[in-house]
Amino acid sequence: MKPARFGYHAPQSVEETCQLLASLEDAKVLAGGQSLVPLLNFRLARPAHLVDINRIGNLDRIYERDGGVAVQALARQSTVEDSELAARLCPLLPAALRQVAHRVIRNRGTVCGSLAHADPASELPAVMLALNGHVVAASARGQRIIPAADLFTSVMQTALAPDELLVEAWFPGAHGKYAIAEESRRHGDFALAGAVRYGDRLALFGVAATPVMADPRDPTKGLQPSGDLEATPEFRLHLVRALTERLFAA
Numbered sequence: 001m002k003p004a005r006f007g008y009h010a011p012q013s014v015e016e017t018c019q020l021l022a023s024l025e026d027a028k029v030l031a032g033g034q035s036l037v038p039l040l041n042f043r044l045a046r047p048a049h050l051v052d053i054n055r056i057g058n059l060d061r062i063y064e065r066d067g068g069v070a071v072q073a074l075a076r077q078s079t080v081e082d083s084e085l086a087a088r089l090c091p092l093l094p095a096a097l098r099q100v101a102h103r104v105i106r107n108r109g110t111v112c113g114s115l116a117h118a119d120p121a122s123e124l125p126a127v128m129l130a131l132n133g134h135v136v137a138a139s140a141r142g143q144r145i146i147p148a149a150d151l152f153t154s155v156m157q158t159a160l161a162p163d164e165l166l167v168e169a170w171f172p173g174a175h176g177k178y179a180i181a182e183e184s185r186r187h188g189d190f191a192l193a194g195a196v197r198y199g200d201r202l203a204l205f206g207v208a209a210t211p212v213m214a215d216p217r218d219p220t221k222g223l224q225p226s227g228d229l230e231a232t233p234e235f236r237l238h239l240v241r242a243l244t245e246r247l248f249a250a
């Protein structure tokens with residue numbers, strides 16, 4: 001299938017992008033396109049306008065900020081995965097990225113795009129939650145910080161307003177014990193269930209509308225995962241227990 005008609009805009013700066021997002025009705029940001037383009041092609045998303053940010057210069061940096069790793073909106077997932085800075089300051093981040101899709105998808109997909117897309121089965125939102133990181137959102141009204149605990153509001157929904165651009169994700173320096181584990185039907189598929197450990201903190205993904213924090217001693221408490229063709233709710237709960245045990249046995 002082909003996408004429905006849309007207006008195409010290719011701003012050259014963050015300021016121009018913010019002006020466009022403020023003035024256009026029903027616009028979507030296009031970053032790596034690895035989630036948005038399939039949705040457009042299947043007509044599951046039909047925005048009136050696409051704002052392609054790929055021509056903005058100097059928005060692909062990965063740099064140290066406040067002892068952690070700041071990842072700008074156009075930094076590709078594979079670049080962050082290979083980053084010496086990320087490996088040194090926050091090794092959980094490259095470890096998690098290696099579980100995201102396949103390398104060809106990570107060559108285009110962005111870290112910030114994954115956070116903005118907020119798929120409940122995605123690794124990076126859970127990593128950001130486990131680490132207590134934040135994102136920086138820019139709009140014509142200025143900039144604001146959104147902590148991870150407030151960012152993910154529902155299935156593929158975030159606290160970003162329609163006129164906000166996620167300009168940067170920040171992952172705190174993390175040197176405690178860390179690990180990520182997930183189960184999927186095939187390598188590169190979205191997880192049926194997954195778990196991220198940082199020290200005593202446990203974040204789960206694929207088992208609720210958003211990534212959730214859980215008690216490692218009782219990880220399924222309060223969880224009501226949905227069932228689908230790939231896994232029953234009971235199987236997802238079983239996976240959560242098994243993955244948590246694996247992460248905290250290490």
Ligand SMILES: Cc1cc2nc3c(=O)[nH]c(=O)nc-3n(C[C@H](O)[C@H](O)[C@H](O)COP(=O)(O)OP(=O)(O)OC[C@H]3O[C@@H](n4cnc5c(N)ncnc54)[C@H](O)[C@@H]3O)c2cc1C
Pocket residue numbers: 028029030031032033034035036037038073099100101102105108109110111112113114116117119121122123124160164165166167188189190191
């Ligand atoms: C076959 C396949 C397997 C995959 N497997 C996984 C997986 O296992 N785990 C996983 O986490 N992901 C997976 N993905 C998704 C992939 O990681 C995407 O790259 C990522 O989710 C979105 O990043 P993107 O830069 O491509 O964003 P896009 O597709 O360009 O955009 C996605 C959404 O985020 C919004 N957006 C993007 N950037 C910004 C921004 N800076 N500010 C505001 N809004 C923004 C867009 O408007 C859109 O709504 C898979 C994709 C494919 C095709």
